[in-house]
Amino acid sequence: MFASLLRGSELADIQEKVLEGRRLGFEDGMRLYASSDLTAIGTMANIVRERKNGSLAYYVRNQHINYTNICNKFCKFCSFYSLPRDPSAYTLTPEQVQDRVREYLHLPITEIHMVAGINPRLPYRYYLDILRAVKEVRPDVHIKAYTMVELAEICRQAKKPLEEVLPQLMEAGLDSLPGGGAEVFSDRVHRELFPLKQNGDEWLAMARAAHRLGLPSNATLLYGHIEEPEEKVDHLLRLRDLQDETGGFHCYIPLEFHPEKTDLEGLPAATGDDNLKEIAIGRLMLDNFDHIKAFWVMISPQISQAALWYGADDIDGTVMEYEITRDAVTDTRQSLTHSQLMDLIREAGREPVERDNRYRILSRS
Numbered sequence: 001m002f003a004s005l006l007r008g009s010e011l012a013d014i015q016e017k018v019l020e021g022r023r024l025g026f027e028d029g030m031r032l033y034a035s036s037d038l039t040a041i042g043t044m045a046n047i048v049r050e051r052k053n054g055s056l057a058y059y060v061r062n063q064h065i066n067y068t069n070i071c072n073k074f075c076k077f078c079s080f081y082s083l084p085r086d087p088s089a090y091t092l093t094p095e096q097v098q099d100r101v102r103e104y105l106h107l108p109i110t111e112i113h114m115v116a117g118i119n120p121r122l123p124y125r126y127y128l129d130i131l132r133a134v135k136e137v138r139p140d141v142h143i144k145a146y147t148m149v150e151l152a153e154i155c156r157q158a159k160k161p162l163e164e165v166l167p168q169l170m171e172a173g174l175d176s177l178p179g180g181g182a183e184v185f186s187d188r189v190h191r192e193l194f195p196l197k198q199n200g201d202e203w204l205a206m207a208r209a210a211h212r213l214g215l216p217s218n219a220t221l222l223y224g225h226i227e228e229p230e231e232k233v234d235h236l237l238r239l240r241d242l243q244d245e246t247g248g249f250h251c252y253i254p255l256e257f258h259p260e261k262t263d264l265e266g267l268p269a270a271t272g273d274d275n276l277k278e279i280a281i282g283r284l285m286l287d288n289f290d291h292i293k294a295f296w297v298m299i300s301p302q303i304s305q306a307a308l309w310y311g312a313d314d315i316d317g318t319v320m321e322y323e324i325t326r327d328a329v330t331d332t333r334q335s336l337t338h339s340q341l342m343d344l345i346r347e348a349g350r351e352p353v354e355r356d357n358r359y360r361i362l363s364r365s
């Protein structure tokens, strides 16, 4: 049925590989980025998406908590961080974390996503305490917390290796790791935009160690700044290699860079086409990832609807309060109600299914 779809297209041979379930290589990835035939790329990605997940569109009832905005990494792409003396600087106490959880106790939230800046004044104990604080108020919630960057800081504070720290964090309530902090696995981009933070090799080494200890994670790519296509293809292939090795990644999330209020403010924002292309190329290159997430907060609910036909099968969730890229115009925190999320998916022509962190289906409608 699909065989003739791309006849005559510059991408017809890639389509053949996709139809036969063959793995794409570096050159294929470069050609996908070079092509302006978004329809062809999206069509191929949708074939893989439907092969893996049919018409299902997963969502989770979640809440984000960013426990501090104080950070000593000064990444040029970040609009979130503050210096300790800034009036906007904050660090939530474990009690304040509990207050945030209590605020939404009336909603059947199943996952709390907790990440923040690197505040060197926080001792190891704090990271254990806030996990326990969340579980005390919502014992059954799944806690997805601490990027690889935070884990490096937690190990530094604990003066212990990851292999010792992770079991203690898990004991305190940590259930999985989010995908943040990966940015782009390129030494050039690392030097230019985030030299104080771990590089790609270090991020991957920590993900490998976490997966081996039985802690799954997500993976991200931050695009739309100074990165080059070959750096993105390389990033995807390195994620794919690690997934072959550990099978520990749940999903891949391309994150659109928002230049507002960052050191890169002059850069043009990504377009809707850019967003759909990143989703689709991620779906095509990462043949061993079961799920691709369209994070609606960053790419908009409308583009996320289209993304469900360009390779994405997951739309994240209700979110409640997202501080990292607060709405630049209204400065409001972003959230969607459960019914808005369902309507969004249904209007897009997909079947909404509520999932837990491991993509087990909780409810279907």
Ligand code: V47
Residues within 6 Å of the ligand: 077, 078, 079, 080, 177, 178, 179, 180, 181, 182, 183, 218, 219, 220, 221, 222, 253, 255, 256, 257, 258, 259, 262, 295, 298, 316, 324, 325
């Ligand atoms: O690592 C920072 C990015 C990430 C900006 O695992 C920015 O399910 C855009 O990783 N514009 C954190 N992006 C968010 C993240 C995430 C989000 C949703 C779901 C999951 C998951 C993970 O946000 C950072 C960085 O790459 N970021 N500043 C900015 N100005």
